[in-house]
Amino acid sequence: MYCLNFYNVYIFNNLKRKLFNSQILKRGISDVCESKIITLTKSKEYDKFKIYRNNIYNNIYENQILHGVKVHNVDSKGYGEIALYVTRKHSLFFLKYFLLIPEEQVNIKVLQINKKKEKISFQVLCKTKKSKYEITPQCEHFSKCGGCMFQHIDYNFEKQLKRNLLISLCEKYNINILYSNQNYLQDDHNFVTLNEKKEQDLIEISQIKSEYINDNINNEDQDDSENANIMEERYLNNNNYKKLHNIYQKEKNNEEKRNIYYAKLYNFIYSNDYNYRNKSSINFCVTDHLSIGFYKKNSYEICDINNCYIHDKYIQDIYTQIKNEIKEHFIKNNIYIFNKINNNGYLKSVDIKISDYNKEKQILINFIGYTLTNTQTKKNLITIANNLALKNPMIKGVLYNEQKNKLKQNKKEILLYGQNHIYHSYNKYIYKLGANTFFQPNQYLNQYIIRIISKIIEKYKINSSNTCLYDLFCGIGFYSIPLANLFDHVISIDYSIDNIKSLEENINLNKIKNIRCIQMDLFNQxxxxxxxxxxxxxxxxxxxxxxxxxxxxxxxxxxxxxxxxxxxxxxxxxxxxxxxxxxxxxxxxxxxxxxxxxxxxxxxxxxxxxxxxxxxxxxxxxxxxxxxxxxxxxxxxxxxxxxxKQNEFVMPSPDLIIVNPPRKGCGKVFRRWIRGLCCKHIIYVSCNVHSQFKDISHLINLGDN
Known part of the structure; x- marks a missing residue:
């Protein structure tokens, strides 16, 4: 009887452990990570870095299980960061696992130690403590789909993580900041310096080294310094040289006299956490079955989904209708989806755009694929387009773009239904949107960006007489058109032909005469x-x-x-x-x-x-x-x-430059060219904070403070 009860207790505890750790599998955490061995015996690079006391170990070896390892941060891609410190070898390890949350505790196994390559592989076994910031994602495909990264984190805590990311980037690039709890559009800002919160569980690397490093190493350093001083004195005595101590004092005094510049960090302006995207790109693929949805994380495989919570609700209705039409015609062999195994088929993806024009919703559907083989395939696509338009009157046009290469501007556009564009209105301005034109996906934040830029222009009095605005990577002119009435001249430059054509039409629609459009690759010297x-x-x-x-x-x-x-x-x-x-x-x-x-x-x-x-x-x-x-x-x-010569083309010098580059940021040549323009005011709009701070630091080093 005793053995039976013991066996039942064992089964209960085992089942409880599996249920508790099922969150690891449910969230799809990548369980294997490889880290470099960073030796910190004499290096002072990471002395100010703080680490949890739970993550300090005397030594590690293969097949060892580390219990209660604590997650301390999340990066911009949704990876939970873990820092480990080994005192015997004075080594530091950085691990990253997808979808881990700060303050979670997990058990990690040491898989392999490669001393030749100085790398160690770790594996997450289970979770021992749940974070208080964890929430249940609304999307059932969150662990597989690569469209979202932070649905498992509380939204208020997500805002705090993003602010901490900006602060850490400022520290990385030596930018001093003052913080305000109000956003830029509000008044009466109270700027304060950010003081780090002292946590009892955190300890600096320098303090760990002072406690665990042997005294022999310190003695060796002292002996080396004493020998160096003796050799220096002998050299000076034998060679009639004099040591000038005042030089070092002058350098210190000059450093103290230098002005310290502070960057002002305002509170964020946020949109809704769901249903905020006005554009959605949906992919098709056939392997052993038909898949319609988004790409998986770091993969070209497609996650078949039925509902997406981040794009607009009207786009969700169109997406459901498109998916049903594609499946129906795919079963009848009326259309051929692209197959990555044998490279057959022509239909690859579809883009859905939605806009607001005079309180009316307008939708543009753009199918993307390879060259159509015969007229029957085109007729089948026209049938699908007509069926979609009958079901939803908001659809103003359905297109098919033949993809010849990876560049969007090199496509042949085929009109299947209606018109090849839609209109969007903002205040008193009208924008014409095409299938291949760039438009910010979050329209709510885009309107706030224009208000912030207008306030900056008013605050620094940039819109005086004879002023010029450079809108670089302008797109369809969402910033150029509303700001044109504040400047005498506006120069809008973009590398896409489709964007420039749409911008010229938008200028005519809004009857603006002081904007000059230029199609040019700004990364070309x-x-x-x-x-x-x-x-x-x-x-x-x-x-x-x-x-x-x-x-x-x-x-x-x-x-x-x-x-x-x-x-x-x-x-x-x-x-x-x-x-x-x-x-x-x-x-x-x-x-x-x-x-x-x-x-x-x-x-x-x-x-x-x-x-x-x-x-x-x-x-x-x-x-x-x-x-x-x-x-x-x-x-x-x-x-x-x-x-x-008469009638020559000239460009005024810029008084304000607005830069909105791609995700990779500005190149080296482009940054130096901006510095050469000697413009006092530069507004940098970016969707990648890492490339943005990198470019800003280079501009500061080149002289733009």
Missing amino acids: HNLKQINLHIRRYIVNTVKEKKIDLYDKIKEYIRLTFIQTNNENILVENIQKIQSPYSTLPRYIYEQLNNFNTNTFKENNDNIITKDIFKNPNVHNDEYINNNNNNDMEYSNDNDMIKF
Whole structure:
């Protein structure tokens, strides 16, 4: 009887453990992770890094099970971060497991230790403690689908995690910040410095090293330093050299005198956590069965879903109708879905866009695939389009784009039903949206971005007379069109032909005349040099026509080009001067500006451009200017005046630059080109915070504070 009861208790505990740990399987946690061995014997790189006391171990070996390992953070991709420290070898390990939550505790097994490659593999076995921030996801496919990352975390805690991510990036790139609990659109901000909360479970690496590192290592370091001091004294005595102690003191004093700049971090503006996307891309695939849905996490396999909670509710209705139509015609062999195994079929995916036009919902459906083989396949797609339009009157058009390559602009568009565009209205402005044009998926936040930009322009008084706005990677002009009435000139540049065509139509719809559209690849160095040439022509024409009211602005641009730098950035700034349109102006321009300063405004001596600029070979090179001006201008022998061609294309210097690059951010050449424009105000809009902070740090190092 005793044995039977013991057996029943064993079965109950085993079942309880399996039910408790079923959350690991239900959430689909990736259970294997590989980490590099970071040795911290003499390194001080991670001394300020804090680690949980539960995650400190004396030693690790293969097949060892680590109990109660605590998760301390979540990265931007939804991976839970774990830090382990081994005291005997003074090694640090960073582990990442998908969908783990801070303050959870798990058991980890050491699978393999590869000393040659200095890597160790770990595996999550089970969860021993549940986090208080964990919630049940609404989507049943959350653990498999790659469309969402934070549905298992409380939304308020998710906001806190995103704020902590920005703070950690500021610390990574040495950006001092002041924080406000109110968003930028609110008034009466109270900025405070962020003080780290002291947790009893956290301990710094430096404190661990001081407790566990042997005294022999410290003694060896002391002996080495003493021997170095003895050798230095002998060398100075034998060679009649004197050690200047004041140099180090001067450097310290100079560092103290440097101004400390603070970046202001405002509270976030959030949209709804569900049903906020106005665009959805749905994929089709056939392997052993038909799959319609989204890609899985880090995979090209498709997760077949019936309901998505993040796109708009009207898109969900259209998605259900499309899925039923595709399945029905697929069974009848009327359409052929793309098969990745044998590369057969033509239909790959479908894009659904929704917009608000005068309180009316408009939907555009765009099927994407390869070239249609015959007319019968086109008729079958037309039948599907007509069936969808009959079921839902909000559908204004159904298209089919033949994909010839990976670039969206190289597609042949076939109209299946209705029109090939829809309209979107914001305030008094109208936008025309095509199938291949870019539009922000979260319209709620997009409207707030325009309000924030307008407030920045008003606060810093950027919209004065003779001002110019550069909207780079402009898309269909969602920022250019509403801001056009605040500037005299607006230059909108994008690499997509479809975006530029839509922007030109939107300009005509809204009857705006001061926007100039340019289709150009801004990552091409040759194109950036062409823009510099157009800016240079504008400055020369301004001085030639004697527009005195613009002289002060031109002088300020030239002064910012030749800013003083410390010794570490001299090489960088010399390279930057070559790429700036203000550093290669003809001598005649500098002389005219100097004469204007000395004859008219003698009181403003600080703004005078000195003649030392012309004596410096790094600043001005006559041969370089003459070689680059043969096609643009001619010099007369009398007074070195310049004769320009008539009706030439020029671009004003920017007073404000709005940058909205792709996820990869700005390249090295593009960043230096922006620095060469010497614009005081730059607004950086990005969907990838990591590339954004990387670009901002480089711009700061180049001189843009």
